Amino acid sequence: MARNELILTDVTKRFGGLTAVDALSLKVESGQIYGIIGPNGAGKTTVFNCITGIYKSEEGSVNWRGEEIRGMTPYQIVDRGIVRTFQTIRLFSQMSVAENIMSGRHIKSRQSWWHGIIHTPGSRRDELENWKKVEEQLDFFRLGEYAASPTGSLPYGIQRRVEMARAMAVDPTLLILDEPAAGLNDKETLVLLETIFKIRDKGVTVLLIEHDMDMVMEVTDYLTVINFGKQIAEGTPEQIQKDSAVIEAYLGSEDDDDE
Template sequence: MSLLKLSGVTKVFGGLTAVNRLDMEISEGQIFGVIGPNGAGKTTVFNCITGIYTPEDGEIMWDGENITGLQPHKIAMKGVVRTFQTIRLFSKMSVAENVMSGRHFRSRQKWWNAIFHTPKSYKDEIANWQHVKETLEYFDLIDYASHPSGSLPYGIQRKVEIARAMATEPRLLILDEPAAGLNDSETLALVELINGIRRQGVTILLIEHDMDLVMELTDYITVINFGEKIAEGTPTEIQKNPQVIEAYLGSDEDDE
């Protein structure tokens, strides 16, 4: 059984159909790519999966459960988390505090435990900070733990954002253009990082415009153009697909 399955998902804004009857199926353990020209509807698909948008039609199944239209925080609690194309950190908070913010809904204490500083609250807080420390170490961010996140270079901020998402202990990590704004060495490090996350048992869904990165990382790809799926297959199959080539490069008729 697939981990995530989209069946006939359609999203309309006014008179514009941003996503039209999209089918997509992701197996556990995959690195799955979604590609397409600018404005193809890729981020809209991610927003439907994570509950930011509710589709007008179709359904989204997560591990056999229909999560179509479920609130974003409830979807996140099921293990579906994401990063954004534009980094969204708490810029004045430290790196450690940003990563800790990803732990909050994993807390097992009740609100009154925190107010009265009960032993249970203390134990829970210690366990969460230990998890934050381990996450910072894994992402090689321990030296930046006390730094305000907004003061750090762009590449480090991107790592902090992914670390915060991983602190939630996801089963599916959705990455929206994680290589955007990175230089060549940072992109190479990102490839190693994503492969390492997959080795931890996390399934990855990826939007990315860097085709070299997509072809190197992904197991399977869906291609979207004008909100519709035009192709799917392995990276080798996608590279040879004439519809994909036309969508990215245009056709001879376009030149005429």
């Protein structure tokens, strides 16, 4: 039986007089692909920022595998196996694909920078282990042919895969994806879908925000819908598609835009 790995209880985040996240509660099970959806400005990315330590919520609990992580630094949270990507790609454009993936391994290093400079046996073992992990991600994400290419010279869809490969190089237990399909064409989105399923099949739990509703309904096991920072629905994709509050707040807003 799957266990609850990530539990948010009454999480509230305010910016001055604006309540961006309002008493949000959700439970993400081990091995799930869990989605958070809602209109623009609903508070979705703020939720991710509260989970990953970029923001500290004023109220509520963020519990990871039985440990309270609210108030921890992003570094401490990554060290516990929670890794994220961002809505806007954050790669080193002049560095190669392999070097970008390697940059995600720094948190796993057991040696200090000084050991790296003087090339101790421990630092050499670290480097060999890290490059082995890079090679694994190049293969997993089908990026081998681009390994030596400057990342900034590559198509947007390839850069998205590089960003995910860098995150996976950290060996996460929970991978958080912030709008991974943004800017992708249909073919690239299909590759993304296949990749997310492959990540789940490796035993990694996935939590994502996404505006591509077709993609969300196909890839997720369970969804939470928020509007103005509050949860308005939760359930399977089939349940969410039939929920009147969701149709009005989210799907209905798209209809209004077409008028």
